[in-house]
Amino acid sequence: MKKKEKSAQLAARHADIFRCPVCGADMHVREQASLVCRNAHAFDFAKQGYVNMLNKPVKTQYDKALFEDRHAFITESGFYLALHTAIAETVGQVTGESSLKVLDAGSGEGSHLARIMADIDREDAVGVGVDIAKEGIMMAAKHYPEQLWLVGDLADLPIADAKSDVILNILSPARYDAFNRVLAPGGCIIKVVPGAGYLKELREALYKGTDKAQYDNADTVALFEAQYGPSERMHITKSVPLDEAALRHLSGMSPLAWNQAPGELDDFITQARTVTLDLEILIGRK
């Protein structure tokens, strides 16, 4: 069976998760080819198996090369292992109404969601990744056909009201109005934000001596807690040895490096050997 049809079948089993981005109506899968609402707004499954549910194309700075580096770094370096284990433990304890629906809001190329779903290993669980960057979602669908992948905007999620048992929001912007609309009663939201030390070696290589070399997550945490009250927090911090290949992927995968001059990170790639993982996991409940 073709990828597109396989994804359409998976989507048909979980059709109650979708919402028409044009009119807000429920959706169903038509002829293993499209998601359609009762007002005939239709969105086709691409041959890679994802569905583009944006009303108009959006250009972002996240391109194919960045997502390729993210994919290689996340899947090959082991850098985020402790993060995946901690999130999977929390997600695995949530009970869904019928199946366990895990929405990754701002999923990028999908490796975090795929790893977490593999770690929780529950037959009744399905992951749905949404990201505004088509290049990321295309890559996610190519590598991870066991989950559902949508190009969509966090501000206007193509996801039904109160059907997501878990929302993951990993190193991505948040839209709490939209998240609260789609979160199921009793569901939880897991937001991952950088700590002050996150990738500090890369930050220092790029911004030495400027105030960009520092990062403070206090505002982001305060916004989260204004929604969900004082959150359960887990702090993961580690110094991780990385080889040259991993450092090269790291240098290409981070928005931190968007404005680097050619060759600027050569010394970082060949000299640095350990890099700091410093992440806060914030858990909120509805």
Ligand SMILES: C[S@@+](CC[C@H](N)C(=O)[O-])C[C@H]1O[C@@H](n2cnc3c(N)ncnc32)[C@H](O)[C@@H]1O
């Ligand atoms: C730093 S990346 C993190 C991606 C992924 N969670 C990871 O950790 O690899 C931020 C992601 O947020 C996405 N994003 C930014 N604004 C968005 C929006 N309005 N709707 C959906 N996704 C958005 C970007 O396209 C990008 O993939």
Ligand SMILES: [Zn+2]
């Ligand atoms: Zn519609």
